[in-house]
Amino acid sequence: MTPHANTHPGAIGRWRTLPSAGRRAAVSLIVMLLAWELIAHSPRLFGFEVPYLGVLPAPSAVIGEWVMLLGDAHYWGSWYLSFTRVFAGFISALLLGVPLGLWFAISPTMRNLFFPVFEMLRPVPPIAWVPAAIIFWPTQELSIISVIFLGAFYTITLNTYNGGRRVDLAIIQSARSMGASRSNIFRRIVLPGTLPSIVAGAAIGMGITWEVVVAAELISGGNGGGGGGLGLFMWDAYLAGNHEQILVGMLSIGLAGYFSSGLLRRFGGLLTPWLSRN
Amino acid sequence: MKRAAPTSIGHLKIEDAVKVYRSRNVETLAVDHCSLDIQPGEICMIVGPSGCGKTTLLNAVAGFHGLTSGRITLDGELLCGPGKPMAEPGPDRVVVFQNGALFPWMTVLDNVTFGPLSQKTMTTSEAREKARELLADAGLAGMEHRYPEQLSSGVRRRVEIARAMMNDPAVLLLDEPYRALDSLTRAMMHEALLEMHARRPVTILFITHDLEEAVFLGHRIVVMSARPCRPTLQMEIDIPHPRDYSITTSDAYRGYVESALDAVHLEAQKSFAANEAEARP
Amino acid sequence: MGDVMQNHPAATAARKSRTLRAQAAAGARIAQLLLGFACAFLFWYLTVDVWQLPRFANLPGPSEVFSEWFSPDPIYGLSFYTPDYYWHILHSLARVGVAFVLATLLGVPLGLLMGWSQRVREYVFPLFELLRPIPPLAWVPLAILMFHGTETPVIFLTFLAAFFATALNSMLGARSIDPSLIRAARCLGAGEWRLFSRIVVPGALPQVFSGLQISLGVAWFSLVAAEMVSGEYGLGYLINTGYSMATYPTIFIGMITLGVVGYLTSVVIRLIEHALLRWGNDEQGGRS
Numbered sequence: 001m002t003p004h005a006n007t008h009p010g011a012i013g014r015w016r017t018l019p020s021a022g023r024r025a026a027v028s029l030i031v032m033l034l035a036w037e038l039i040a041h042s043p044r045l046f047g048f049e050v051p052y053l054g055v056l057p058a059p060s061a062v063i064g065e066w067v068m069l070l071g072d073a074h075y076w077g078s079w080y081l082s083f084t085r086v087f088a089g090f091i092s093a094l095l096l097g098v099p100l101g102l103w104f105a106i107s108p109t110m111r112n113l114f115f116p117v118f119e120m121l122r123p124v125p126p127i128a129w130v131p132a133a134i135i136f137w138p139t140q141e142l143s144i145i146s147v148i149f150l151g152a153f154y155t156i157t158l159n160t161y162n163g164g165r166r167v168d169l170a171i172i173q174s175a176r177s178m179g180a181s182r183s184n185i186f187r188r189i190v191l192p193g194t195l196p197s198i199v200a201g202a203a204i205g206m207g208i209t210w211e212v213v214v215a216a217e218l219i220s221g222g223n224g225g226g227g228g229g230l231g232l233f234m235w236d237a238y239l240a241g242n243h244e245q246i247l248v249g250m251l252s253i254g255l256a257g258y259f260s261s262g263l264l265r266r267f268g269g270l271l272t273p274w275l276s277r278n
Numbered sequence: 279m280k281r282a283a284p285t286s287i288g289h290l291k292i293e294d295a296v297k298v299y300r301s302r303n304v305e306t307l308a309v310d311h312c313s314l315d316i317q318p319g320e321i322c323m324i325v326g327p328s329g330c331g332k333t334t335l336l337n338a339v340a341g342f343h344g345l346t347s348g349r350i351t352l353d354g355e356l357l358c359g360p361g362k363p364m365a366e367p368g369p370d371r372v373v374v375f376q377n378g379a380l381f382p383w384m385t386v387l388d389n390v391t392f393g394p395l396s397q398k399t400m401t402t403s404e405a406r407e408k409a410r411e412l413l414a415d416a417g418l419a420g421m422e423h424r425y426p427e428q429l430s431s432g433v434r435r436r437v438e439i440a441r442a443m444m445n446d447p448a449v450l451l452l453d454e455p456y457r458a459l460d461s462l463t464r465a466m467m468h469e470a471l472l473e474m475h476a477r478r479p480v481t482i483l484f485i486t487h488d489l490e491e492a493v494f495l496g497h498r499i500v501v502m503s504a505r506p507c508r509p510t511l512q513m514e515i516d517i518p519h520p521r522d523y524s525i526t527t528s529d530a531y532r533g534y535v536e537s538a539l540d541a542v543h544l545e546a547q548k549s550f551a552a553n554e555a556e557a558r559p
Numbered sequence: 560m561g562d563v564m565q566n567h568p569a570a571t572a573a574r575k576s577r578t579l580r581a582q583a584a585a586g587a588r589i590a591q592l593l594l595g596f597a598c599a600f601l602f603w604y605l606t607v608d609v610w611q612l613p614r615f616a617n618l619p620g621p622s623e624v625f626s627e628w629f630s631p632d633p634i635y636g637l638s639f640y641t642p643d644y645y646w647h648i649l650h651s652l653a654r655v656g657v658a659f660v661l662a663t664l665l666g667v668p669l670g671l672l673m674g675w676s677q678r679v680r681e682y683v684f685p686l687f688e689l690l691r692p693i694p695p696l697a698w699v700p701l702a703i704l705m706f707h708g709t710e711t712p713v714i715f716l717t718f719l720a721a722f723f724a725t726a727l728n729s730m731l732g733a734r735s736i737d738p739s740l741i742r743a744a745r746c747l748g749a750g751e752w753r754l755f756s757r758i759v760v761p762g763a764l765p766q767v768f769s770g771l772q773i774s775l776g777v778a779w780f781s782l783v784a785a786e787m788v789s790g791e792y793g794l795g796y797l798i799n800t801g802y803s804m805a806t807y808p809t810i811f812i813g814m815i816t817l818g819v820v821g822y823l824t825s826v827v828i829r830l831i832e833h834a835l836l837r838w839g840n841d842e843q844g845g846r847s
Contacts (some may be wrong), residue, residue, distance in 0.1 A: 024678070024685075025681065025685035028683065029685060029686070029689075047678060053705070055705050056701075056705075086809040113595035114595045121817065123776075123779075123818045123821040125788065127783050127795070128794075130799075131810050132810055134802065135807065135810075136615075137614070178664055214694050218696065218788055235699075250697045250698065250701065254697070257692045258692040278648070
């Protein structure tokens with residue numbers, strides 16, 4: 001039972017005591033970045049271009065371009081536009097999807113009548129609604145937001161519905177036996193019981209909204225429309241042949257999606273303090 | 279009913295076993311200088327409150343994790359000890375798990391023949407023949423082609439014991455195998471296990487927190503203390519095998535249960551207090 | 560024992576009345592289902608064709624869409640009777656098929672390996688997590704630059720979306736296996752390969768399949784978007800040109816067809832799943 005002789009906490013020592021996960025993650029990231037850098041410089045270093053991956057700009061160039069763009073108002077304007085669209089579409093999906101999901105969960109009539117309709121519409125990818133949305137809504141902005149709404153709406157409704165149906169019957173019965181009224185049961189039992197599923201659905205829905213916003217912005221760009229946003233930022237970079245900016249756009253969208261989902265989970269965690277987290 | 283000759287294999291010896299769990303900066307002593315000497319063919323019942331570290335001891339024998347110090351030998355051969363941090367899991371020490379571990383995607387027959395076919399000690403047809411025999415002995419004939427999902431929980435446990443016995447193990451390690459069963463089914467399981475043991479007297483290390491189960495099945499019961507796990511009371515159960523449920527009304531049986539009860543109750547209280555102290559920030 | 564009970568006359572009678580009640584309930588459910596669809600169509604019909612509400616009036620109504628769809632001589636050139644219609648479906652199906660099969664062949668083994676081996680997971684998973692937040696569609700410009708022609712970029716984007724979902728769920732599936740099963744197999748003397756092929760693979764299969772369902776959904780999602788941006792033929796292309804050529808009923812024909820075809824492909828996966836997983840209940844839950 002003698003503890004390890006752990007006497008030299010130097011740099012190497014500390015590296016060794018890192019959990020293997022952290023060490024290996026660092027190794028594979030560094031290897032990837034080096035390989036990518038080499039591939040990008042391959043025509044100069046080795047005299048040939050690597051097929052397919054050769055068009056990628058070097059990571060150093062991408063970072064340089066990104067640093068330059070940090071002071072660029074147009075770049076941040078794209079962030080702002082995409083964010084407002086995602087936010088508007090997402091909030092409306094939450095406001096409509098959660099009540100609808102709960103309604104499906106607690107009313108058998110509602111469920112039998114309209115759940116099949118809902119299920120039939122679901123396999124149509126949200127992006128396929130873009131043209132119909134453009135025809136229907138008076139402005140391009142509204143049509144993009146409505147498609148984003150659809151992207152998150154199905155997931156949020158479905159998750160809320162599933163969560164609502166999974167609320168333990170024994171808990172409802174025990175509340176009833178303690179004399180809770182119907183509205184009491186709904187507010188104090190069904191709603192909090194469904195909350196974890198709502199949060200999970202919202203997080204997945206948030207991921208989808210970022211996919212949809214990019215696609216919608218690209219399609220409106222591809223169809224010659226303007227409208228801005230990170231998707232169009234990338235498309236413009238593509239048209240201008242600025243490969244570094246394409247990568248910056250991709251990474252920015254990834255970051256934006258990652259942070260909004262993370263933020264949502266954090267917020268959801270605050271709403272459901274009874275769930276244990278590890 | 280054919281009766282196998284008493285075997286001399288299956289002598290399990292645990293000497294001075296210590297297990298310390300380290301997580302970050304906290305060290306938890308799970309098993310504290312625990313020694314046990316289990317004779318070939320003995321049914322040794324380990325009794326203790328839930329979460330006291332009984333399973334840790336069993337897992338060390340099975341080879342799922344190592345010991346901090348101490349040694350375990352089986353028939354004189356070192357399983358785990360100085361120079362050998364962890365035993366290798368193997369078919370000489372088969373475990374039957376708390377919640378059952380039949381492979382859901384295999385039929386009963388495929389489950390039972392899994393062992394010998396993995397070790398390549400038998401051909402498929404040999405294994406099938408032996409499996410059918412074992413299943414028939416256990417009263418499970420006709421179940422060969424069912425999936426575990428289609429069996430009652432009692433039948434599943436019996437299949438699992440049969441799967442273990444297919445390997446002719448030296449030791450059977452049972453980790454509260456009947457915990458989730460209702461008391462009637464459990465009583466049937468107990469008799470079936472003893473019947474099996476009479477046919478083939480394998481050494482059994484059986485973990486439970488049910489005293490009556492321990493007294494009914496065991497040649498010997500070992501009461502463990504709570505956290506760290508250490509034997510506090512050892513008791514030979516001097517009721518002749520094979521036993522059946524008529525003994526549960528005998529004075530001798532009740533006497534054993536009562537004297538073990540006091541020891542266990544004390545440990546349960548300590549363990550409960552320890553859990554409470556831990557839960558408080 | 561149970562069989563004896565079930566053949567008792569009283570039990571038979573009870574069972575009969577139970578089936579009758581179940582049939583009645585099923586009948587009521589079907590009636591409500593039809594009523595629900597009728598309501599949805601009525602809403603479409605009334606808002607567009609009858610009342611011609613503002614904004615709704617721009618959309619084609621159900622009568623226009625369906626008469627076009629079933630017309631041997633369609634006004635806008637596309638219906639059940641024109642070969643073009645099937646050509647578009649076939650193109651989309653072939654692209655999804657190729658991308659999905661590729662994603663499955665690469666994603667399932669990689670995912671299972673990541674779930675099974677801690678070493679592989681610790682090396683590969685960080686890269687995976689780094690790339691995954693980037694939506695597949697953000698790869699559009701890069702895909703066009705990297706792959707020449709129009710076909711490969713579209714298939715690449717579809718593949719990418721499906722690949723991440725498949726690999727992630729396969730990994731989760733391999734990690735969700737009850738550790739007792741793995742320990743039991745080790746006790747019984749199974750070597751690494753047998754452990755992997757007989758325990759890890761079948762144990763992960765339910766979740767692998769729920770991953771495949773998700774993967775198929777995102778594959779269609781990406782395919783449609785990619786076809787709308789670039790591509791000739793395909794349902795996404797059909798919908799997009801329907802907009803740019805102002806042949807509005809074609810848009811709706813394309814959308815409905817997409818929904819039906821997408822649904823049918825997921826049914827095919829479910830059938831394969833049922834054939835492979837006869838042993839257990841299909842408890843599902845996946846992440847995209």
